[in-house]
Amino acid sequence: MPSTISGLLVILFAILPGVPGNSLYQRIVGKDRKEGQWSAVIRMIGFSVGGLMLYVLVGGLVNAPLPTYISPTTFTNFTIDRATLLTISWALSGHFIGSVLTSLIFSGIILTINRWSKTTEYPDTWDKFAGKYVEKHWVVVKLNDGDAYTGILERADTSVEQNERDLILKEPAKYSNEEKNYYATTYQYLFLPGSIIASIGVVCNPNDERLTIIGAPIFLARQEQQEEVDHE
16 A cells, blocks of 8 residues: 555544544533634544553553554554454444543543633633523523513524624524514524624523512612611
8 A cells, every 4th residue: 555545544533532532622611713723623633542552551451452543553464354344343443432531531621720720721601501591491582672672592602702692493483672572473493694693681580590689679778778777
């Protein structure tokens, strides 16, 4: 097999195991929408190398097959037979598993640092909002033209720019300024492009834990505060 093809196969096997690890990392930590392609490739290689090291260390204890596919000489005089393919498959599977575990460990370290520093690795506030806080809740969506809808958030685009955060509302109801209430429309689903959305709120459920009472004033008037102090 030509040396050029052998080298390409080695590069492929060097990067490929890091792909699922990188995808898992982005789901756990967040995704930088402005990140360059080479930065993501370098991270994939890092997870792949980490997974390879983990596989070799653990594999040495159980006599697992060596990852011969990382050497160009493996494909120079490569012959297809069941034993060779089985050996490469076992090693590659372990490599993939090691890369995913490396990603989990690294993601945990990053999240711990973020909690300690009270910061986030990437600006993923919208992703957290749409993925965590909206579940089993109705939402109120206000549009740039002043119209407002409420409904069940069926789908929301995440890890995209602000004007691309498109939504699909299930059983949407439109707000009536005259009646001061929301009324169900004939639509079963309503698509709202992110470019026309001004704000989104999550409607409180009866079983939600709250520090405040809905409709009650948050801060007492200064006179009432003084009366309470005097009473004490």
